[in-house]
Amino acid sequence: MSQSLTLEELNRVMAEADLLKSAAEVDAALNKLAVEITGRLSTSLPVVYGIMNGGLVMAGQLLTKLNFPLEQGYMHATRYRGETTGHTDLQWQAPPSIPMDGRTVLILDDIFDEGNTLAEVVKACHAQGAKEVFTAVLVNKLHDRKNTDLQIDFIGMDVEDRYVFGCGMDYRGYWRNAPGIYAVKGM
Ligand SMILES: O=P(O)(O)OC[C@H]1O[C@H](OP(=O)(O)OP(=O)(O)O)[C@H](O)[C@@H]1O
Numbered sequence: 001m002s003q004s005l006t007l008e009e010l011n012r013v014m015a016e017a018d019l020l021k022s023a024a025e026v027d028a029a030l031n032k033l034a035v036e037i038t039g040r041l042s043t044s045l046p047v048v049y050g051i052m053n054g055g056l057v058m059a060g061q062l063l064t065k066l067n068f069p070l071e072q073g074y075m076h077a078t079r080y081r082g083e084t085t086g087h088t089d090l091q092w093q094a095p096p097s098i099p100m101d102g103r104t105v106l107i108l109d110d111i112f113d114e115g116n117t118l119a120e121v122v123k124a125c126h127a128q129g130a131k132e133v134f135t136a137v138l139v140n141k142l143h144d145r146k147n148t149d150l151q152i153d154f155i156g157m158d159v160e161d162r163y164v165f166g167c168g169m170d171y172r173g174y175w176r177n178a179p180g181i182y183a184v185k186g187m
């Protein structure tokens with residue numbers, strides 16, 4: 001468990017952070033994702049899962065831009081557990097909330113970083129009988145440390161190789177609520 005942070009420390013993290021993507025840029029990326037996803041899945045009656053916690057903001061904002069019939073669910077898998085580096089194993093806090101047997105599945109998450117989380121989630125969806133599984137992320141972090149061959153179907157935008165927060169992504173549990181995407185000073 002990470003050491004608790006004070007209000008002053010958390011406000012300093014934000015004050016010193018670099019803004020990588022403004023709220024307007026995030027909205028434009030979500031619009032682009034919505035067009036691409038609509039083009040591919042609008043007649044598939046998909047079940048769309050947000051991965052908690054990080055995928056909550058992205059899923060909430062994206063879903064209202066998808067103008068076709070879909071079911072919406074959630075699952076909670078975590079690898080980082082409030083820290084800034086990931087554990088190797090994925091911890092399941094909540095299994096998929098809607099059965100996916102024979103369904104087209106779309107997984108929504110905030111970030112594709114080293115890739116373990118989405119690779120495991122996609123594997124779990126196939127194991128639960130999904131007919132086909134698509135993935136969409138708000139951001140893809142650019143580096144050569146991906147631990148999977150998984151190709152993400154829909155990517156909102158790329159970010160540089162730094163520890164980022166905002167739009168669902170946390171800095172040690174905080175600042176998921178920030179409307180843009182920020183990089184922590186020195187990380
Ligand atoms: O590509 P990866 O290196 O696996 O990292 C990406 C995952 O890490 C974060 O989740 P985290 O485990 O921090 O849980 P959270 O959603 O509760 O923040 C994020 O929301 C992604 O699901």
Ligand code: HPA
Nearest residue numbers: 113162163164165169170
């Ligand atoms: O850079 C990140 N920020 C927040 N959460 C994350 N999970 C994986 N990478 C990140």
